[in-house]
Amino acid sequence: MFGEQQRFVLFLIAPAALLLLLFQVVPIAIGANASFRNWALYAPKKTWIGLDHYYAVITDPAFLYVVLPNTFAFMVLSVAGALVAGLALALLLNRPFRGQKLVQTILLVPLMVAPVIAAIMIRWIFNDQFGIVNVVLEAIGLEGQPWLVQRWSAFGIILLTDIWLWTPWFTLLLLAGLQSLPKEPFEAAAIDGTTTWRVFRFLTLPMLRPVIVVCVVIRAIDAFRTFDIVWTLTGGGPGRSTELFSLYAYVHAFLNLDLGRGSAAAIIGGLIILVIGVVLYRLVDRIAKA
Amino acid sequence: MPMVSRPQFLPRLPTWSRKALFALALAAICFAFAFPVLWLMLTSVRPESGVYYVHRGTEFTLGNFAEVLREERIVEAFLNSALIATLATVFSLLVTVSSGYMLSRFTGPASRIWFGTIYVFRCVPYISWVLPLYFVTQSWGIYDTYIGLLLPHVAVHICFFSWLMKGFFDGIDPSMEYAAMIDGCTRWGAFIRVAIPSALPAIAALAVLCWLFTWNEFLFALILTGNRVPMITVVMAQFVTEMGLRWNLMAATAVMALVPAFLIALFGQKYVIRGLRI
Numbered sequence: 001m002f003g004e005q006q007r008f009v010l011f012l013i014a015p016a017a018l019l020l021l022l023f024q025v026v027p028i029a030i031g032a033n034a035s036f037r038n039w040a041l042y043a044p045k046k047t048w049i050g051l052d053h054y055y056a057v058i059t060d061p062a063f064l065y066v067v068l069p070n071t072f073a074f075m076v077l078s079v080a081g082a083l084v085a086g087l088a089l090a091l092l093l094n095r096p097f098r099g100q101k102l103v104q105t106i107l108l109v110p111l112m113v114a115p116v117i118a119a120i121m122i123r124w125i126f127n128d129q130f131g132i133v134n135v136v137l138e139a140i141g142l143e144g145q146p147w148l149v150q151r152w153s154a155f156g157i158i159l160l161t162d163i164w165l166w167t168p169w170f171t172l173l174l175l176a177g178l179q180s181l182p183k184e185p186f187e188a189a190a191i192d193g194t195t196t197w198r199v200f201r202f203l204t205l206p207m208l209r210p211v212i213v214v215c216v217v218i219r220a221i222d223a224f225r226t227f228d229i230v231w232t233l234t235g236g237g238p239g240r241s242t243e244l245f246s247l248y249a250y251v252h253a254f255l256n257l258d259l260g261r262g263s264a265a266a267i268i269g270g271l272i273i274l275v276i277g278v279v280l281y282r283l284v285d286r287i288a289k290a
Numbered sequence: 291m292p293m294v295s296r297p298q299f300l301p302r303l304p305t306w307s308r309k310a311l312f313a314l315a316l317a318a319i320c321f322a323f324a325f326p327v328l329w330l331m332l333t334s335v336r337p338e339s340g341v342y343y344v345h346r347g348t349e350f351t352l353g354n355f356a357e358v359l360r361e362e363r364i365v366e367a368f369l370n371s372a373l374i375a376t377l378a379t380v381f382s383l384l385v386t387v388s389s390g391y392m393l394s395r396f397t398g399p400a401s402r403i404w405f406g407t408i409y410v411f412r413c414v415p416y417i418s419w420v421l422p423l424y425f426v427t428q429s430w431g432i433y434d435t436y437i438g439l440l441l442p443h444v445a446v447h448i449c450f451f452s453w454l455m456k457g458f459f460d461g462i463d464p465s466m467e468y469a470a471m472i473d474g475c476t477r478w479g480a481f482i483r484v485a486i487p488s489a490l491p492a493i494a495a496l497a498v499l500c501w502l503f504t505w506n507e508f509l510f511a512l513i514l515t516g517n518r519v520p521m522i523t524v525v526m527a528q529f530v531t532e533m534g535l536r537w538n539l540m541a542a543t544a545v546m547a548l549v550p551a552f553l554i555a556l557f558g559q560k561y562v563i564r565g566l567r568i
Contacts, residue, residue: 006400008477012392013404016385016448023445024411024419031422089319097312105559106320109327112555114506116523117544120530121326124333124537130342132329164326172563225415228508232527246417246509253421254513262421270418277413 028270031263039260053264062240063248063265071245071269074159075223079216081163086170087212091204093171094178111168119232122161123148151241154234158242161229170215177211178204213287217280224273245269327548334541341538354542364543367520372550374436374521375504378443382500383493386448390455391485395464405456412449420513427514434516442514443504451496458492459485491561498558505551522547 035053037046057063093104110118125131126147134144147153181204189199227246230236236243236251243251249269253262303311333341334354340347358364393405423442424433432438466488467480475483486493511521526547529540555562 005396005477009392009396009400012388012481013400016389016452017404019385019441019445020407020411020448023423023442024414027419027421027423027426028414030426031418034422034425092316092319097316099316103316103320105556106324108555108559109323112502112551113327113548114508114523114551116506116508116527117330117547118326120526120540120544121330123530124541125326125329127537130537132345135345164323168323176563221413225417227417228523228527231508231512232530246415249417249421250513253424259421259425266415266418266421270414273413273415274410277409281409 028267032267034260035264035267037260039263040258049260053261054268056261057265057268062243066240067243067245067248070155070241070243071224074155074162074226074244075220077159078162078166078223078226079219081159082166082170082219083212083216085163085167086215087174089167089171090174090178091200093175107171108168110165111172113165115165115228116232118161118165119229122157123233126157148234149238151238154238154242158230158233161233162223162226165229166219166223169219173215174208174211177208181207210284210287213284217277217284220280221273221277224269224276245272330541330548331545333537334545336538338536338538354538355546358539358542358546363520364522364525367522367525368546370436370519371505371522371547374440374443375501377436377440378447378504379497379500381440381444382447382451383497385444386451386455386496387486387489387493388481389448389452390457391459391481393452393456394459395467408449408452412453416446416509420510424513433514434518436519439511439514439519439521442510443507446510447500447503451500454496455489455492458489462488491564494558494561495564498554498562501554502551505547505554 036048036050038049038052039046089107093100093107113121126133128134128144128146128148131147133147137144145153147157185203185207186199189203225246226244227250230242230244230247231250234242236247245265246269249262249265251262252265253259256262335350335352336347337349337351337353340349389404393401393408420442427433427438430438432441462485464485467484470480470484471477506523508523508527511524512527515521515524522543526540526543529543
C-alpha cells in the first residue's frame with residue numbers, strides 16, 4: 001500500500017505521533033468533554049450543561065479584571081525584560097576580555113536552577129522579618145516592606161524572578177546568533193568610524209532580528225503558562241491579586257474541586273494562546289522571508 | 291588589510307577609567323546573577339539558631355544536610371527525580387531524533403502537517419492537557435506511578451525537541467547519506483550509521499537540556515503524583531507551606547537539588563552553546 005519511502009517516513013514519526021496522541025490529544029479531548037459537564041467531585045452524575053462553565057469563567061470578575069490583565073502584563077513585561085537584559089549580556093560577552101569564560105558560566109547559573117528553587121530563594125531573600133533585603137534597607141535607615149503580601153511589590157518580585165530565570169536563555173541564543181553574523185559589514189563600519197550606537201542600531205539589530213523574533217515567540221508562549229514560580233512565591237496572593245491563568249485553572253480544578261470549571265478555564269486559555277501563537281508564527285514567517 | 295579596531299564602549303573616557311568601569315559593571319552583573327544562589331548556600335550551612343541572622347553569624351555547620359538526608363521521603367524524592375529525568379532523557383531522544391530527521395529530510399504534505407501539529411501543540415499551555423491528564427492517568431491506572439509520570443514528560447518534549455533537531459539536521463549536509471545509500475546502505479542504515487553520528491554534539495545538547503527540564507519540572511509532578519512517587523520539586527514546594535520556618539533545612543535541600551543540575555550543566559555547557567544556534 002505504501003512505498004518504501006512512505007513507510008520509512010511513517011516509522012520515523014510514529015512513536016512521537018503516538019505519544020502526542022495519547023498524552024496530549026486524548027487529554028485535551030477529555031478536558032473539552034469535562035468542560036461541558038457538571039463534573040465535580042460532589043456531583044457524580046456529570047450532567048451535560050453546555051457552555052455554562054465557559055460563561056461562568058468569562059463573566060467571572062476575578063478572571064476578567066485580575067487574571068487576564070495579570071497574565072498579559074506578565075507575558076509582555078517578562079519577555080521584554082529578559083530580552084533587553086539578555087541582548088545586553090550577549091553583546092557584552094561577544095567582545096573578548098579576560099575572564100570571559102568565567103563570566104559566561106556565572107551568567108548561565110539561573111538556567112540550571114529549578115523555578116521552584118528560585119522561588120524559594122527569592123522568598124527567603126524578601127522575607128519580611130529576616131530577609132536580607134529588609135535587613136539592608138533597615139540598616140541604611142529605610143523601612144522594610146512586607147514584599148510578598150502587597151499586590152504590586154509581589155507582582156514585581158514574581159516578574160523579577162522570572163526575568164532572572166530566563167535572561168540566560170536569551171543570552172545563550174542571541175550570543176550564538178551574534179557569533180554567526182558575517183564579519184565584513186562590521187569591519188566596513190569600523191573603517192568608516194561609525195559610532196557604537198549606530199553600529200548596533202543599523203547593523204547588529206537588523207541582522208539579529210530573525211533570532212530575536214524566534215526567541216521572543218518561544219518565550220512569550222511559555223510565559224503565558226507560568227505556574228511554578230507564582231505558586232511557590234505567593235500562591236496567587238495576597239488574596240487572588242497575583243493569580244495567572246494557569247493558577248486560576250489549577251485552583252478551580254484541584255482546590256475548589258470543580259474539574260469542569262477548571263477544564264473550561266484551561267481551554268479558554270489554550271484558545272487565547274493558540275490565536276497569539278498563530279499570529280506570531282505569521283510574523284516570524286514574514287520576517288524570515290523579508 | 292588595515293587593522294580594524296572594534297568600536298569602543300564609552301569612547302570619550304580615558305582607557306584606564308573605561309576599563310575600571312567595565313570591570314565594575316561586569317562584577318555587578320555577575321553578583322546579581324549569582325547572589326540568590328550564594329545566599330541560599332550560605333543559609334544552608336547556618337545552624338538552626340543562626341538562620342535568622344545569616345548576614346552576621348560566624349557559626350557554620352553541615353548538620354542541616356545530615357538532618358535532611360535522614361528524612362526518608364526526601365532521599366526517595368531525589369532518587370525518583372534522578373530516575374525519571376534520566377529515563378525521560380533517553381526516551382525523548384529516541385523519539386525526537388527520528389522525528390526531527392524526518393522534518394529535515396523530507397518535504398511534502400506529511401512533513402508540513404507534522405510540523406504544523408508540532409507547532410500547535412507547542413503552544414498549548416501545560417495546564418490545558420495536564421489537568422485532564424489527571425483523569426486519564428487515573429482511569430488507565432497509572433496515576434502516581436513511574437510510567438504515569440515518565441510518559442507525559444517524554445510527550446512534552448516532542449514538539450520543542452523535534453523542532454530543534456530539525457534545525458540541527460538542516461545544518462548537516464545530506465550528501466553523505468546519499469553516498470551511503472548509493473553504496474548499498476538502506477535508508478535506516480543511512481539514518482543510523484551516517485546521520486546520527488554526525489548529529490552527536492546536537493544530541494548531547496538536547497540530552498543536557500532534557501535532563502535539566504525534567505529535573506526542574508514542577509506542574510506535572512504536582513498534578514500527576516500523590517504520595518507514592520514523591521518528586522524533589524514537589525517535596526520542596528510542600529516544605530514552604532509545611533515547614534515554612536525551618537529555612538536552614540529548606541536551603542540545604544535546595545542546595546542538594548542544585549548540585550546534580552550544576553554538574554550536568556557544567557559538563558554539557560559547551561555542547562549546549564554549540565548546539566543552540568538557530
